[in-house]
Amino acid sequence: MMANAFERHGLDHLSASSINLFVAQPAMWAMQKLMGRKTGVGPSAHRGTSIEVGVEMGLFDHNASVDACQEAAVSRFNQLTALSSHPGVDKERSAVAPAVAIGLAELRQYGVPAAADDNRQHRIEVTLAGVPVPFIGWLDFWFPDHGIIVDLKTQARLSSKISDPHARQGAIYHAAHGNAEIRFAYVTPQKVGVYKLEDPHSHLSRVVSIAQSIERFLSLSADGEVLTRSLSPDFDSFYWNDPGARTAAEQIWGLAPEGPVAGQ
Template sequence: MASAFERHGLDHLSASSINLFVAQPAMWAMQKLMGRRSMVGPAAHRGTAIEAGVEMGLFDPAAPVEACQEAAVGRFNQLTAFSADPAVEKERANIAPAVAIALAELRQYGIPEAADGNRQHRIEVQLPGVPVPFIGWLDFWFPEHGIIVDLKTQARLSSKISDPHARQGAIYHAAHGNAEIRFAYVTPQKMGVYRLEDPRTHLDRVVNIAQSIERFLSLSDDGAALTRSLSPDFDSFYWNDPAARAAAEEIWGQSLEAAPQA
């Protein structure tokens, strides 16, 4: 018999998927069960751009920091070329200093190992009690040290690994059981690198969330009905994207205005 995931056309899970289900189940259902996607904002593009610049500098240790910064800003400009969001200029200014800070720290680890045809390593792991695998991508894998580093960009530096990131790290640890998982948080001013402690506990939570999703999906084979059974939190920043709010208006039949910015 097909699992509830398979009946809804879901052949895998990911850290971002289960974290979205925890934070905003209505948006998770809208995306996964109804195929309605939302766009990310300049802050997410800033993260992608910084990672591109840091990746360039780690895989090519001879590359000048300035060239890595230029590549990162260029990537950001590509991603935001048609954006009218007023936050674009602010986020662009945060990129170069963050790239420099991250490279100063992470170049100490050496050159990451590249995967075949891709600098990032794809992972796929089957967890007991979950009928579909988890799939993800490792930012930087240093096998000679037995360390996996995931880069996160922030406006304000975290003092510890967040629960959603800990769940992501636990999945990576399950795929590479002997590896130490570290999260490198970088801001335009400073950086903190934290080791994931007790991944087993966080992995138990991952399985619990996945099984909650499965129980939810098993309630009906009608994805639209399941989606409409949930109530969105439109005050959350997750719903700031106009496309997401327009989709919500269609699904839940509410007339919505963009949420005011803090």
């Protein structure tokens, strides 16, 4: 049986983050997926990871004090940024504890989420018509008694609606759990907003369209480097702020990005 375009490039699945990166920064997508050049993340991403640690702790154990959940979150942030010289570390650290408190105050109203057999998060895998490889992801919080899936997002400034990339993520979750209501909880250090995903089917159509665009792109060549070099990075995007990403770009495209790089 002839391999499809994904398999020829060693790609056996897709994810919401993968298709969203392809839309936002196709050159970085190709650099990561086709050439195996991984890039780091900044303190804002570590802030999100750390807040989720604290909120998860407090949701699965309602007896855990908010202080203990905050301490666990800040400890995780300190671990993740221990070697970072990024100037934004202190600012992001200061946002962790208040966001954990606000997130718990909102989400503990839903009760205790269901835990997977070997993990608190539930792995999902779904195959969509027209896409030859499955989508894989992880649910943040699944409340089966309410039929609700809640995905936690952290922000510096509160959104007034679900973003398109997040809507695509939610559509994939909905396809995997067809009867579940998908909600996104946007948490900042000051407030929280919880929004229901409306019309997930329309967003799922966009997911399929993007996946098919990736497939067409991959079918142009069996050489991942050729495909990667056919694209060009947008160095004005925050995606390229990581010094390692800039270095990789210079090696692949022969480009020396202009201007200062955050963290250097």
